[in-house]
Amino acid sequence: MSDDGSPGEFGPLSLHVPEPAVRPGGAPDFSNVELDEAGAIRRPDVDANPEDIRDLAFSIIRVLNRDGEAVGPWAGLLTDDQLIEGLRHMMTLRAFDARMQIAQRQGKTSFYMQHLGEEAVSCAFRKALAPGDMNFPTYRQAGLLIADDYPMVEMMCQIYSNERDPLKGRQLPIMYSSKEHGFFSISGNLATQYIQAVGWAMASAIKHDTKIAAGWIGDGSTAESDFHASLVFASTYKAPIVLNIVNNQWAISTFQGIARGGSGTFAARGLGFGIPALRVDGNDYLAVFAVAKWAIERARRNLGPTLIEYVTYRAGAHSTSDDPSAYRPKTESDAWPLGDPVIRLKNHLIGRNVWSDDRHKQTEAEILDTVVAAQKEAESFGTLHAGGKPSARDMFEGVYEEMPPHLRRQRQQAGV
Amino acid sequence: MPRKTMIEAIRDAMDIMMERDENVVVFGEDVGFFGGVFRCTQGLQAKYGKTRCFDAPISEAGIVGAAIGMAAYGLKPCIEIQFADYVYPAYDQIVSEAARLRYRSNGDFTCPIVVRMPVGGGIFGGQTHSQSPEALFTHVSGLKVVVPSNPHDAKGLLISAIEDPDPVIFLEPKRLYNGPFDGHYDRPVTPWSKHDLGEVPDGHYTVPLGKAIKRREGSKLTILAYGTMVYVAEAAAEEHGIDAEIIDLRTLLPLDLEAIIESVSKTGRCVVVHEATLTSGFGAELAALVQEHCFYKLEAPVARVTGWDTPYPHAQEWDYFPGPLRLGRALVETLEG
Numbered sequence: 001m002s003d004d005g006s007p008g009e010f011g012p013l014s015l016h017v018p019e020p021a022v023r024p025g026g027a028p029d030f031s032n033v034e035l036d037e038a039g040a041i042r043r044p045d046v047d048a049n050p051e052d053i054r055d056l057a058f059s060i061i062r063v064l065n066r067d068g069e070a071v072g073p074w075a076g077l078l079t080d081d082q083l084i085e086g087l088r089h090m091m092t093l094r095a096f097d098a099r100m101q102i103a104q105r106q107g108k109t110s111f112y113m114q115h116l117g118e119e120a121v122s123c124a125f126r127k128a129l130a131p132g133d134m135n136f137p138t139y140r141q142a143g144l145l146i147a148d149d150y151p152m153v154e155m156m157c158q159i160y161s162n163e164r165d166p167l168k169g170r171q172l173p174i175m176y177s178s179k180e181h182g183f184f185s186i187s188g189n190l191a192t193q194y195i196q197a198v199g200w201a202m203a204s205a206i207k208h209d210t211k212i213a214a215g216w217i218g219d220g221s222t223a224e225s226d227f228h229a230s231l232v233f234a235s236t237y238k239a240p241i242v243l244n245i246v247n248n249q250w251a252i253s254t255f256q257g258i259a260r261g262g263s264g265t266f267a268a269r270g271l272g273f274g275i276p277a278l279r280v281d282g283n284d285y286l287a288v289f290a291v292a293k294w295a296i297e298r299a300r301r302n303l304g305p306t307l308i309e310y311v312t313y314r315a316g317a318h319s320t321s322d323d324p325s326a327y328r329p330k331t332e333s334d335a336w337p338l339g340d341p342v343i344r345l346k347n348h349l350i351g352r353n354v355w356s357d358d359r360h361k362q363t364e365a366e367i368l369d370t371v372v373a374a375q376k377e378a379e380s381f382g383t384l385h386a387g388g389k390p391s392a393r394d395m396f397e398g399v400y401e402e403m404p405p406h407l408r409r410q411r412q413q414a415g416v
Numbered sequence: 417m418p419r420k421t422m423i424e425a426i427r428d429a430m431d432i433m434m435e436r437d438e439n440v441v442v443f444g445e446d447v448g449f450f451g452g453v454f455r456c457t458q459g460l461q462a463k464y465g466k467t468r469c470f471d472a473p474i475s476e477a478g479i480v481g482a483a484i485g486m487a488a489y490g491l492k493p494c495i496e497i498q499f500a501d502y503v504y505p506a507y508d509q510i511v512s513e514a515a516r517l518r519y520r521s522n523g524d525f526t527c528p529i530v531v532r533m534p535v536g537g538g539i540f541g542g543q544t545h546s547q548s549p550e551a552l553f554t555h556v557s558g559l560k561v562v563v564p565s566n567p568h569d570a571k572g573l574l575i576s577a578i579e580d581p582d583p584v585i586f587l588e589p590k591r592l593y594n595g596p597f598d599g600h601y602d603r604p605v606t607p608w609s610k611h612d613l614g615e616v617p618d619g620h621y622t623v624p625l626g627k628a629i630k631r632r633e634g635s636k637l638t639i640l641a642y643g644t645m646v647y648v649a650e651a652a653a654e655e656h657g658i659d660a661e662i663i664d665l666r667t668l669l670p671l672d673l674e675a676i677i678e679s680v681s682k683t684g685r686c687v688v689v690h691e692a693t694l695t696s697g698f699g700a701e702l703a704a705l706v707q708e709h710c711f712y713k714l715e716a717p718v719a720r721v722t723g724w725d726t727p728y729p730h731a732q733e734w735d736y737f738p739g740p741l742r743l744g745r746a747l748v749e750t751l752e753g
Contacts, residue, residue, distance in 0.1 A: 136485070167522045177521035184488065185521035189512045195478050196513065199485025206441065206467045206491065213485070225505065229478030236473060398519045399558050401526070401581040404626065404670035 020255035024325060028335035033311070035337060038065035038281075039072020043290075046298045050276040057267035057277035060311055063286035068347035074290040080354045086127065086285050087345045087355070089147040090119035091364060094342060095371045096142075096152060097316075100159055103375070104173075104320045108383035109159050111173045113139050117315030117333065120285040120341035121246055123147045125214070128292035129182065132211045136184045136197035139174055140246065140314075141216055148181045152371065156378030163388030164381040168397070170390075191217055191224035194243070198233045198305075201241035205302070212240040212299040220251025222266055223259040231307075235273040238304035242295040243275070245307065246282065248314035253327040270307030282312030283338040285345045311338065392416040419614040421607070422593045425567035426456045426532070429574035430494055432620050434464050437492060440578060442469040444479055444496030444532075453498055454534060454593060476506035480531060484514050487583075488525045494578050497533040500587065501547045506531075514583040515558030530577045530584045535563070536644050536691050537728055537737060538591035538601065546728035548643075548692035553585045554669045554701065560584045560625055561669040565592065565646040566613035569666055572623030580625060589643035597644055598651035599739030628672035630679070634661035637685040637751055640676060640702050642666065645689045645738070652743040660687075660747060668698055676702070677709045684715040685750050689743055694722040716753035721746045 021029040041061045044053050063075045070076065078086070097114035104112040115122070122143030129135070135144050145155060157164040159173040167177060177185035184200075187193055197215030204211045217227060222245060234241055245266045249256050260266060270277035276298070280291040288310065295306035315333040317324050349355030382388035396403065396411040403411075420428065433440045442457055448471035451458030460469040472479045476497055483493035497503045503510075510531065517527040537546030553561045562577055562584060564570035570588065577584035591597045595607045608614030631646055636659040639649040646664045653660040661679050665672065680686045686706050688699040703718040721743045729736050 167520065170522070171520045175520070177524045179524045185517060185525050187513055187516075187520070189508065192481065192508060192513050195481030195509075196485035196488065199482030200489045201485070202482060203486040203489035203491045226477050226481060229473070229475040229481060232473045232475060233478050233482050398523055401518070405673065406670060
């Protein structure tokens with residue numbers, strides 16, 4: 001062995017494979033989630049020099065404190081009525097999810113993905129946008145539709161792939177599309193639409209429009225090259241976009257550390273691109289709204305992109321095809337330090353004397369009635385294996401604006 | 417009529433469309449200030465400004481992905497991938513996104529983009545500047561795939577592609593940029609200025625997508641070709657004195673099946689030729705269609721003459737390239753078969 005750094009001097013190499021703090025059977029451990037006190041993080045001007053706010057990529061902006069009070073510089077943006085509306089949206093999304101989850105178990109559709117624990121992120125973000133803005137969502141942002149009053153019946157018809165399915169049975173359940181509601185067609189592939197959102201935003205700037213775009217991605221999918229392409233393009237062309245990362249801790253069975261590597265946070269990914277990056281408590285409706293509004297204003301004022309990491313927790317399974325008990329402790333979600341977004345907003349409103357347990361229960365019952373009525377109506381148009389369904393003819397339509405001869409021949413062969 | 421190179425014709429098409437439609441934007445690697453490594457976009461940034469024609473980061477997925485978002489907004493991006501060999505990082509964007517957006521959103525969102533890229537060998541480009549990946553795109557529902565063989569068609573087809581409401585993959589045989597090439601690599605090059613198909617009308621005109629054209633009348637055998645192989649086919653037929661009919665397909669998807677059936681039904685023999693590798697190549701599709709539709713008119717098996725199933729080599733370029741000798745042998749065999 002020599003002393004000049006030759007092979008062998010430092011012993012054999014070993015590969016580092018990150019592991020979550022705990023596995024099934026163990027006690028949940030979130031000691032790695034460093035929390036800032038609500039109200040502790042400053043609110044810079046939207047035109048702040050990105051260099052001066054790099055620290056915001058490593059803290060967590062929170063508004064609601066332990067006692068349910070809204071505190072600090074990010075508080076005070078929403079009226080009580082707006083907050084009650086926000087609570088109703090989250091409760092509606094939760095009730096919708098619960099019914100559709102059951103419908104899937106009853107065989108009325110093939111697949112479903114719920115939002116449990118993450119309702120605040122998409123519901124609050126939608127309220128910070130203006131009409132005409134465009135989201136490029138992933139599969140866990142249906143709050144963007146619910147909070148924009150998109151008809152639940154249409155969502156359910158899509159989930160059931162029935163005769164009223166606005167997408168004619170062509171897409172997997174929950175891969176909605178609504179240009180009118182600023183909700184880009186969900187692909188189902190991961191990360192691909194992040195860069196499309198940047199392109200949409202660039203187009204808005206090219207046309208001297210006033211609309212902005214919002215890209216959505218999960219913690220796991222930030223590992224895709226499309227994520228990095230998005231950050232390069234957004235940064236290079238100062239695209240009017242909000243780049244959202246929903247860090248719900250789990251990518252199916254893979255904990256967020258596998259995608260994050262040595263970087264302290266996902267928000268910090270933006271720093272190398274010179275993009276202002278903020279981390280926010282994703283289970284705090286008020287904080288999500290405040291940070292979204294800040295970033296949206298930056299985009300609107302042509303100051304360029306903002307990256308936001310929403311720190312949240314996927315309390316449910318990834319999808320109806322997933323069983324989280326195989327890879328994480330069953331009680332892990334109870335130990336999640338940022339709590340439940342619905343309960344936190346409820347407690348805040350009760351503390352402000354504009355809400356009560358009774359009113360909450362009553363609202364829950366009303367919402368359930370509305371969801372059940374919508375479900376009944378949707379099911380009258382069929383479910384995946386029963387009742388009305390899209391025609392086989394629809395399968396051949398819409399591949400191109402005009403059907404080319406080879407598809408016409410194939411449709412004839414199929415006898416439809 | 418003015419004669420132009422294929423590069424000038426392609427530039428002319430973009431120029432005309434940018435002039436007519438302010439939603440047409442052009443971008444790609446080295447495309448803006450410099451005008452593209454093959455100079456296809458030269459002058460466009462100076463003329464239309466740098467928000468209509470600009471340089472992109474070296475990120476093919478980013479270029480195509482951004483174009484999809486722009487198209488969904490309402491622009492008509494005509495983007496350049498520097499070489500077809502570099503398109504693979506963007507393949508997911510093309511296959512999973514651009515091609516399916518109209519279908520999966522039931523027309524709520526559409527994707528009128530044109531993805532231009534140089535294809536084919538014959539320039540000693542080795543495996544990273546020579547590939548012909550057309551079959552990777554013709555296999556994808558929702559795309560249109562175009563391969564022009566001359567300046568006149570290149571301009572008319574590119575204008576059609578930009579005006580098309582759906583995504584179009586526009587493959588430009590780079591060996592044809594400056595003149596026709598018949599595979600005789602050891603002979604002097606003919607420039608487009610000395611070829612009739614270098615005649616490019618001024619102003620706006622279209623060559624429709626989905627329409628083939630007969631490049632040579634013949635009665636004994638049909639050669640199905642596109643791009644560079646059109647000239648290889650002409651040379652092979654001339655040199656072997658074969659009364660061959662040559663169909664230049666021009667658009668591979670949608671395909672002009674009628675033109676193929678009409679010709680093969682008349683000649684009873686068919687040779688398919690392309691530069692891309694053999695296995696699962698577009699020639700397999702052509703051969704299958706010919707036997708499906710012309711089986712009882714065929715007097716010989718359909719032959720395929722293609723690049724070998726190897727990566728595109730550097731030093732052995734002319735052993736790989738399906739030139740007039742190899743094609744000529746196949747023509748003779750098919751005539752005797």
